[in-house]
Amino acid sequence: MNKLIPPFIILNFKNYPQSIGNKGLKLAKIANEVAKDTNTTIIVCPQTVDIRLIAESVDIPVFAQHVDFNEAGSFTGNNLLEAIIEAGAVGTLVNHSEHRLKLSDIERIIDRAKNNNFYTVVCSNNIKTSKAVAALEPDACAMEPPELIGSGISVTTKPDLVKRTIAEIMTVNPKVLPLVGAGVSHGEDVAEAIKLGAKGVLLASGFVKSKEPKKVLQEMAEALIK
Amino acid sequence: MNKLIPPFIILNFKNYPQSIGNKGLKLAKIANEVAKDTNTTIIVCPQTVDIRLIAESVDIPVFAQHVDFNEAGSFTGNNLLEAIIEAGAVGTLVNHSEHRLKLSDIERIIDRAKNNNFYTVVCSNNIKTSKAVAALEPDACAMEPPELIGSGISVTTKPDLVKRTIAEIMTVNPKVLPLVGAGVSHGEDVAEAIKLGAKGVLLASGFVKSKEPKKVLQEMAEALIK
């Protein structure tokens, strides 16, 4: 997935009412516009059912929020990687705080993703799980302290945690991009994350639930490359 | 969901390689054609990521293979009912043999579906679980003996099981449509199911993996209303 050039802003649309269907499409178009205007890499993660709608309408990368590890076959109700790819997604979140996975399944998902040239951003919750994720060789690891998710208090208010997490990821596997998330709501949070060594941020409510999503994303995008 | 008039044929596309994306769209169009030609009710259940593509292209009802019970909010990677509906689905399979759910979650899904005028076909695996499902008041209950799923040996080879299941469902809740599935591959299997009292059949490989899906579906549709 060499076309994804860090630093990134990854926008998780979650199951928020503000991001369903056409509302999500509008948000994705805003992200597309801001990415072009600022020449930054912004990734959107709509719900599975909205991936194709959005992937057909924007030029920025579209990620799934989750894919299952199984191969094609007799499985019902799973998110099959190959189907997600055909619909236009080029990567996925894995092991999000709201969708924790078994260690062995994370490894299988990463492995299958690699074989399909599909980008993986695996979420973690602290230093040790970030190191463990790095050992699994995903493309990126996004560390999010669970207690700050959706809180509006940025992960960057814990600079030591961020720095140590990044250092430990680098020690285990310097090819893994270190990202951070949780509570990221302002341009300054993004600037701070980059200053601490992160190669990008993962956020959801700070964009999706913002009254001025375009303005806030623009600030973040500018902070990303300042 | 009074627009769904039994008897039904429900086609589960599963995660089969033969049913992904445009291949699934072709299968759905075949189902659409057969439904029109035979004036029968045929329902297709594509993967979540393909729901919108197919719902926009056919007139027959499109179901999800699974929805999660949660309401809109801070959830990642779940199939939100409201998003599935906006994408064009009008119902869902619940508790498929390959996606078993907790009892309390099945009840919540049915409850939320009812409030959204969304059709639920809850799968069960024997007489007792069928009775339990009936008590939860879904629109339909599809009993599938797990050992016959994908076997090519039709559930109707167990006529006593089918008849007793239907009788027990009726005793608990006569409003629940009794369906059967597993191994249904031929028109005669459908005819036999209807004769035994089922209001429809649920099948997957018998259609999706058939070399002549149109021919086999046509036979089934004709058998459904004979």
Next chain:
Amino acid sequence: MNKLIPPFIILNFKNYPQSIGNKGLKLAKIANEVAKDTNTTIIVCPQTVDIRLIAESVDIPVFAQHVDFNEAGSFTGNNLLEAIIEAGAVGTLVNHSEHRLKLSDIERIIDRAKNNNFYTVVCSNNIKTSKAVAALEPDACAMEPPELIGSGISVTTKPDLVKRTIAEIMTVNPKVLPLVGAGVSHGEDVAEAIKLGAKGVLLASGFVKSKEPKKVLQEMAEALIK
């Protein structure tokens, strides 16, 4: 399990620090004493690891808090029914609010329990899930509104809910004993439950975390048979 004569008081020891090991043994001995003094049926449900210790020391019935559905074989870390029985338990809670199970697994557990003459008390959370449980033919169904569990506000403050639940269980399967739980903390709660038609109560903190467990249990036992 015809030796269990209703009405019952079932005491769930949970994972409370007050009920571990020797502390749990003391609580079980109190229950044993009260049962004898009042000539009532009181059942204790210690943690799995404490079942043998307690079953060897008291005459009252000892239940597990959970058993797994699997048969003996290559399974690791599961609660095997046969091992639980050899340790002295004569029954189990199933599908407790804090240990919800898949519908099909509940059915398998009940089936395996019946074949081993092992008593099953399956928990439910509302009227519909209680009906579903009754259809699965356990020995008893204990309805507990989740929002009242551990609240100190008794389920009997919802008399209509209790009466309707019992009536519906009876309709589906009159052989299933209807029990209620959640917030039961006083003798009067038990008296009220019995008056509403319940054949017993399920409680945890009201006994385990009480400062005077013997006194409170004595009151409850007397209320049970008044």
Next chain:
Amino acid sequence: MNKLIPPFIILNFKNYPQSIGNKGLKLAKIANEVAKDTNTTIIVCPQTVDIRLIAESVDIPVFAQHVDFNEAGSFTGNNLLEAIIEAGAVGTLVNHSEHRLKLSDIERIIDRAKNNNFYTVVCSNNIKTSKAVAALEPDACAMEPPELIGSGISVTTKPDLVKRTIAEIMTVNPKVLPLVGAGVSHGEDVAEAIKLGAKGVLLASGFVKSKEPKKVLQEMAEALIK
């Protein structure tokens, strides 16, 4: 847990009918005897319900097959660490192939175990998951190729896999003891594992289902320290 001196033989009793209750006690006594005779470290992992019975009767270390991550409190049917400890266990298997856990839960279990001076042997299935486990800082990591578990074909038939796994664990965290398992059935399998650098072996059927458990264990113990 500095009293556990490698190399080890860890005997997983699983849910085998041959290891329940008094049968498990006999097997544990055999292990106890062999450990004394050969002056080796042999650990037994009975079912949770049998931990106290066995821990009271033998001098060798007793491990649980699984503990849950939760702290003491309102949890039902879980294996609470503190209760397992009070019953006499000094360690636990974690994430066994037949009881896979979420990455974040493995980390929490290890963390809670450390705070309670409780030994953790975390299972893994390949090189990458072994590295990930090492990053979580358990006491030991037992790599078991799933396809060989219970097969009678020893993991040591894949010497390169064993050596590379050990090397990678050492790179991430040299304090983690590297163990191997799957198909270990003979003294020579143990000798080979030690020769390849493993600090011990994890086995189940090779001992529990053996017709001559004492003889086979004696051979293994001798091979361990040869």
